[in-house]
Amino acid sequence: MTKIPKQCGDLEWVEFMPSAVMVLGDGGRVLGANQQMADLLGRESGEAMKKLKNDELTVEEDRECDVEDLQKLLEKGSGVYHKAKRYLRGNGEVVLAQVKGRVVEDFIVVEVVSVEGGHSGISELVQGYDLLHRIMDRSPFLIYTRDLKGRYVVVNKRYEEVFGINRRDLEGMTPFEILPKESAETVMNRDRAVLEAEKSLEFEEVLQFKGREIHSLTWSFPIYDQSGGLCGVGGMSMDISQRIEMENKLKKANKSIESAYEELRMTQLALIQAEKMESIGRLAAGVAHEVKNPLAMLLMGIDYLDGLPRDIDVNLEEILKEMRTAVMRAEGIVHGLVDFSAQRQLEFSRVDMNFIVDSCLPFLRHELTRDRIKLIVDQADDLPDMMVDVQKFEQVVINLAINAIHAMVDGGGELKLRTRWKVLKGMSSDDGRRTREHLRNGDTVTVLEIEDTGPGIPKENLSRVFDPFFTTKATGEGTGLGLSICKKIIELHHGLIRIDSEEGRGTKISLTIKAVTGDRKKDSEYQGVRDFEK
Amino acid sequence: MVKKRILLVDDEAGFTRLVKFNLERTGKYEVKEVNQSTHAVQAAQIFDPDLILLDVVMPGMDGGDVVAELRKRPHLAPIPVIMLTALVAKGELSRNAVAESGDLVMIGKPVDIVTLIHCIDEALYFHEDGQGESE
Numbered sequence: 001m002t003k004i005p006k007q008c009g010d011l012e013w014v015e016f017m018p019s020a021v022m023v024l025g026d027g028g029r030v031l032g033a034n035q036q037m038a039d040l041l042g043r044e045s046g047e048a049m050k051k052l053k054n055d056e057l058t059v060e061e062d063r064e065c066d067v068e069d070l071q072k073l074l075e076k077g078s079g080v081y082h083k084a085k086r087y088l089r090g091n092g093e094v095v096l097a098q099v100k101g102r103v104v105e106d107f108i109v110v111e112v113v114s115v116e117g118g119h120s121g122i123s124e125l126v127q128g129y130d131l132l133h134r135i136m137d138r139s140p141f142l143i144y145t146r147d148l149k150g151r152y153v154v155v156n157k158r159y160e161e162v163f164g165i166n167r168r169d170l171e172g173m174t175p176f177e178i179l180p181k182e183s184a185e186t187v188m189n190r191d192r193a194v195l196e197a198e199k200s201l202e203f204e205e206v207l208q209f210k211g212r213e214i215h216s217l218t219w220s221f222p223i224y225d226q227s228g229g230l231c232g233v234g235g236m237s238m239d240i241s242q243r244i245e246m247e248n249k250l251k252k253a254n255k256s257i258e259s260a261y262e263e264l265r266m267t268q269l270a271l272i273q274a275e276k277m278e279s280i281g282r283l284a285a286g287v288a289h290e291v292k293n294p295l296a297m298l299l300m301g302i303d304y305l306d307g308l309p310r311d312i313d314v315n316l317e318e319i320l321k322e323m324r325t326a327v328m329r330a331e332g333i334v335h336g337l338v339d340f341s342a343q344r345q346l347e348f349s350r351v352d353m354n355f356i357v358d359s360c361l362p363f364l365r366h367e368l369t370r371d372r373i374k375l376i377v378d379q380a381d382d383l384p385d386m387m388v389d390v391q392k393f394e395q396v397v398i399n400l401a402i403n404a405i406h407a408m409v410d411g412g413g414e415l416k417l418r419t420r421w422k423v424l425k426g427m428s429s430d431d432g433r434r435t436r437e438h439l440r441n442g443d444t445v446t447v448l449e450i451e452d453t454g455p456g457i458p459k460e461n462l463s464r465v466f467d468p469f470f471t472t473k474a475t476g477e478g479t480g481l482g483l484s485i486c487k488k489i490i491e492l493h494h495g496l497i498r499i500d501s502e503e504g505r506g507t508k509i510s511l512t513i514k515a516v517t518g519d520r521k522k523d524s525e526y527q528g529v530r531d532f533e534k
Numbered sequence: 535m536v537k538k539r540i541l542l543v544d545d546e547a548g549f550t551r552l553v554k555f556n557l558e559r560t561g562k563y564e565v566k567e568v569n570q571s572t573h574a575v576q577a578a579q580i581f582d583p584d585l586i587l588l589d590v591v592m593p594g595m596d597g598g599d600v601v602a603e604l605r606k607r608p609h610l611a612p613i614p615v616i617m618l619t620a621l622v623a624k625g626e627l628s629r630n631a632v633a634e635s636g637d638l639v640m641i642g643k644p645v646d647i648v649t650l651i652h653c654i655d656e657a658l659y660f661h662e663d664g665q666g667e668s669e
Binding site for chain 2: 327
């Protein structure tokens with residue numbers, strides 16, 4: 001509501017209206033009018049018009065209608081009328097005008113919206129204003145002007161629509177009355193900046209309105225009065241929230257494309273690596289085979305020489321021993337090479353971890369007895385099945401168990417084999433590549449733990465333990481290929497192998513394999529499915 | 535003592551030579567070397583061995599082919615065969631594994647003479663004893 005004082009003496013504000021305006025009181029009495037209205041009606045001034053009544057200003061034929069309209073409004077106490085009427089100018093001329101009448105408290109404010117008929121200057125002014133007004137009101141931008149104190153002077157239709165406030169009500173308000181405090185401050189700061197800079201500036205701001213966040217883009221400029229003094233700011237704003245949202249969506253899509261690309265690139269690298277490994281594998285297999293034959297011959301020769309009487313030469317014994325050791329070492333390396341290049345094609349069977357443990361135990365008996373190692377077997381009896389290449393998996397288990405036994409070199413240690421199942425939790429998403437088969441949180445898995453009471457693995461070696469050829473054994477003892485092969489086999493099963501070790505306490509190796517569901521379809525995704533009759 | 539006759543088939547002449555030396559030194563065996571796998575069957579027919587040591591990977595006919603041919607001939611079929619292989623046999627779990635595949639004994643090369651003789655004697659023993667496995 002406009003703040004019009006009850007005492008109609010103070011109607012200064014009419015002068016600020018851009019269009020011709022007059023205020024009518026009871027009985028059509030003119031309480032005030034601005035210069036434009038005075039000019040339109042051929043009167044000297046708004047002041048001069050105060051003595052008149054609306055009737056006198058209206059063509060006779062339109063008077064009755066006018067009275068009716070005015071009465072209606074006054075009785076109702078609210079409302080607006082739009083109509084065309086003919087005014088009588090001071091000199092008797094008729095002016096056809098489109099007017100808008102509005103109740104404001106106890107008065108009626110009449111605004112001339114447009115005029116027909118030739119009164120150059122005035123009508124042009126009004127017409128010009130009218131055109132401008134129409135342009136402004138068609139604009140999709142929010143257009144506003146504020147005075148030096150931040151009070152709204154002019155707003156366009158869009159402004160009214162967005163803020164849901166009529167322009168008349170808006171007049172005299174400041175942004176603090178229509179926006180939340182922070183946003184109002186932003187807006188006022190904008191005005192201040194423009195006034196200070198005295199030039200037009202562009203602003204991109206985030207404002208809060210009606211609980212929503214709006215991204216707004218504003219061009220604001222200083223306004224000067226006729227004498228050239230700063231009298232306010234004007235601006236055109238656009239809600240670019242949608243555009244920003246689109247931008248963000250694009251950025252997000254771009255990011256996901258980038259990461260997809262990165263993943264693709266990594267996969268490609270992995271594939272190239274895998275192919276290299278396969279060629280190396282084939283090469284290794286070929287080399288191994290070729291080398292084994294000469295080695296076989298050397299061994300036969302050494303065996304023969306070993307049958308010679310020792311008195312031929314005092315060093316014969318030692319030499320033959322060294323030669324034999326050398327051949328066995330070479331053979332071990334070659335053997336390991338072939339294992340390392342093992343077939344990528346696994347033949348899966350459906351068994352559970354207990355079956356594996358039971359199958360491996362006979363192979364460990366000899367070493368256990370010889371080294372006086374106590375064997376503890378802790379098998380869960382509700383294990384789910386898993387799909388593994390039985391021969392290769394057993395190879396891994398025996399390898400690891402023998403390692404454990406050998407670690408307890410002082411004899412009298414304890415080897416513990418434990419099987420259990422669980423649901424995976426706390427897996428970081430970096431574990432392994434993101435393939436369809438890799439383990440994820442929530443997967444049911446079966447676990448085999450091989451634990452010894454040996455000296456443990458020093459921290460600095462832990463990370464290298466799976467490297468091919470890494471070994472801490474003395475030269476000639478073992479080739480160090482064992483663990484890297486084990487890791488490879490477990491990886492081919494899409495499983496996990498983990499080492500927990502502490503110097504002085506012992507080592508525990510965990511093998512984790514995904515359990516199979518009862519879902520036949522899923523299980524048959526593995527190649528060469530055979531039901532293993534236990 | 536009657537020496538056991540062993541037919542040794544391997545394309546590596548050096549290897550067969552050394553094996554022959556080693557086996558014959560014991561006085562228990564008489565060894566015939568065959569370095570051309572295609573001559574193996576004929577040599578078996580002429581030599582009438584008690585046991586055949588057979589390499590797997592050979593040019594021309596490989597060990598498997600030779601066994602197939604031997605098995606076709608009724609008087610050669612029962613002769614025990616030990617395969618020597620430089621390949622890693624499936625299921626080989628330790629270095630000097632002696633694996634059995636069907637009724638064939640396989641030994642991985644290189645093999646030391648002690649193990650070899652042990653395998654030969656065992657095969658001969660079982661063959662004499664029951665004239666073929668009862669399974």
